[in-house]
Amino acid sequence: MNRLLALVALLAAPTLSLAHFPWLSISDEAYPRMHFGEGLADTEYHLPESIGAAELWQSAIDAPAKKLAVETVEEDGFIGLEGEDPIEPRGRVTSQVVYGVYHGSKLNYYAQLFPAENPATWPQEPAEDVALQALLKVEGDKLVVTVLLNGEPLAGAKATLSNEEGEKSVNATASEEGVAEFAMDAVHDGLNGVMVMYNDKEAKGDLDGQAFTSATNILTATFNYSKEAAAKVGALESLPEAVSSFGAAVADGWLYVYGGHTGQAHDHSRDNLSNHFRRIRLDGEGGWEELASGPGLQGLAVVAHGGKVYRIGGLDARNAAGEDEDMHSVDSFASYDPKSKDWTELAPLPQPRSSHNAVVVGDTLYVVGGWKLSGDSSGEWQAGAVAIDLADPSAGWREVPEPPFKRRALAVSQIDGKVVALCGMTDEQGMSKQVFLFDPAKSEWSEGPEFPGRAFHGFGLAAWNLDGELYAGGMAGVLYRLSEDRQSWEKVDKFATKRFFHQLVPAHDGGLLAIGGASPEVGHTATIELLDLEMPAEPDEDENDTEKTASFHH
Structure with a gap:
């Protein structure tokens, strides 16, 4: 007083x-x-x-x-x-x-x-x-x-x-x-x-x-x-701008980030698409470095292999802010060589595709899920998965046996030499908790353990294989690991900021980094946080989350 x-x-x-x-x-x-x-x-x-x-x-x-x-x-x-x-x-x-x-x-x-x-x-x-x-x-x-x-x-x-x-x-x-x-x-x-x-x-x-x-x-x-x-935030300098639905990959000690959606969640125009291509050292030395840019895209996939970075598909907006949406999926496939610092266009995808995801197993790049948007259309779902040999990309794309699902805004990773497709939105505008695996050796799909939490927590999920273990997490704010027997999921950490349409990549000294994304707490975010995986957590599921994301074009 x-x-x-x-x-x-x-x-x-x-x-x-x-x-x-x-x-x-x-x-x-x-x-x-x-x-x-x-x-x-x-x-x-x-x-x-x-x-x-x-x-x-x-x-x-x-x-x-x-x-x-x-x-x-x-x-x-x-x-x-x-x-x-x-x-x-x-x-x-x-x-x-x-x-x-x-x-x-x-x-x-x-x-x-x-x-x-x-x-x-x-x-x-x-x-x-x-x-x-x-x-x-x-x-x-x-x-x-x-x-x-x-x-x-x-x-x-x-x-x-x-x-x-x-x-x-x-x-x-x-x-x-x-x-x-x-x-x-x-x-x-x-x-x-x-x-x-x-x-x-x-x-x-x-x-x-x-x-x-x-x-x-x-x-x-x-x-x-x-x-x-x-303490989880600040492991690495934040992104130069808040962004979601971007591509990210790690190669030779560098984190690479391409494109994405900026601004407010449901605003879709060329003004809200980033064409920035940047990198930063995973050890935190130095800041973000601008690299050769390309088309402004969101809903794309980015992977690294053999020291190169690959950009696959994505969504282009041709309308200006305030105009009717004119959204187009693209079939672009290109590689970036850090040595020459140039992009090289490669064989285009068989069909334009966005809101998909991709992973490399061995020398093979697999692209799964997504849809094709053409102007003001409601979208044509991509039922098939495709693959290309990165050791010989000139051989072109080939079809993978058709998956038993249609998904977009899904996560794709790998475990035990198999492609893993997690969650996402269905072609009936519902959210899925299903997990599917593709075995290249048997050339067949199988169903894995259902992802935990509410179905919409898998929308815009991110996943990564770290040291032979599969991790995934997103909007629920919980990071899960696939169990050793591959039959269930276990909680291993929690996010400081709940996020979706983000990326997970390995950190410099172990653990995972959660990069950018959109958050039900703060909207688009530029933060990067460290998930150290060392202290098992038992965070409560947020029963107050509301389903508000169905109209996203991510």
Whole structure:
């Protein structure tokens, strides 16, 4: 209490004898909450009428702001507002409340929450139509807080960091750029809050018949933090841009990334297609290097073999942003030689194909699944699988015995010399958990153990064979390994950021890297996180995930 009153006085705000503020949080069951108290730990104070009427909004980079339905809750340990439905921990939750006139000053409350535990997923663009707000990020051993007033840095702002455990708070003063910094040692594993107060002496007016000669603006910016989740990110420099549905491969100590979809999830135009071809050393030495680009594509496959990188198929958009979609699958097949730094066009695919996947077994490249889009058509599913000998690509493509399925947005890898096709979307617009294996020696398909979790968790799945073991994971946020007897799946790790239409590749010193993709938490992401596979995890399946992806062209 004394700390809060001192802070108010320091900012020349009127004395607040109550010193209670609105704080946003998210429950263990993912329900958004707001209480009114002296701090994060003070969760049983009664709700004033104006706070009880507050609106809660959730926004994310790939979706419009959404008003959340809330109700008043009074229970042991908590009095406040609670959402009627659980939310995904994406973007930010905000609320703005005009409390009233207090000692001649209009009292404005601003509350915001970053629900995701991984700092790399916190939004870095200001929220719209919010006068007082803060942007948060972690840089090294510092929590960096940028305070904005009407979109401009608030120089000299006094900020206070506290946590839900009621531990001693820490103060900092913002620079001329509105930046206040706190040591990460002061950040608690769990819910933390940064409070800022600003007194506008120029504000004058009348509110509900009461005159005011200043305005006291109070911001509480809360965030969840997990040291474990944060540690997974930063194993490798993030992608230069957030991207999903791209191709990636590893060759001779380099990670190569080609193309992909940028921008918002359901926007499809040539403006949202990346034609960038980049690489970075897996050991982290140096940054991203731009290589010879090619056509802008998404939904393509990229593999490496014999020191070369191969690009297979993909989806081209011929319409500009805002125009009717004009999407075309391509039959392009090309190789990149890091020595000459040039692309070479090879024998085209027998049919244009996108949203497929590919893997190399021995010297043979196998391409499985996908569909053919032609303009505004609904898509022609590709039932067959094709293969080509990379030791002699001039011999051209050959048909593989037809798979007993039609899938797109699937994962393809290999195990024990067999091609493995995992999950994806069916030609009946459903999601599949089925796993199929193709044995080149017998030239036949068989069915493997069903993939765990909900069916839509396999949409845009990624898989990789590391040291003879098959791993796969995606939207559920769980990494699975095929059991030693090949009859079941076992959990081995969890993602810091749930993602799909991403890629899995081997890390420099063991483990796997999860690259980019789209996340139900934050939309498209540029982050790269390390899955070390060393500590078996038993994360709970997220029962609150919602199926929202069926219209993707990935």
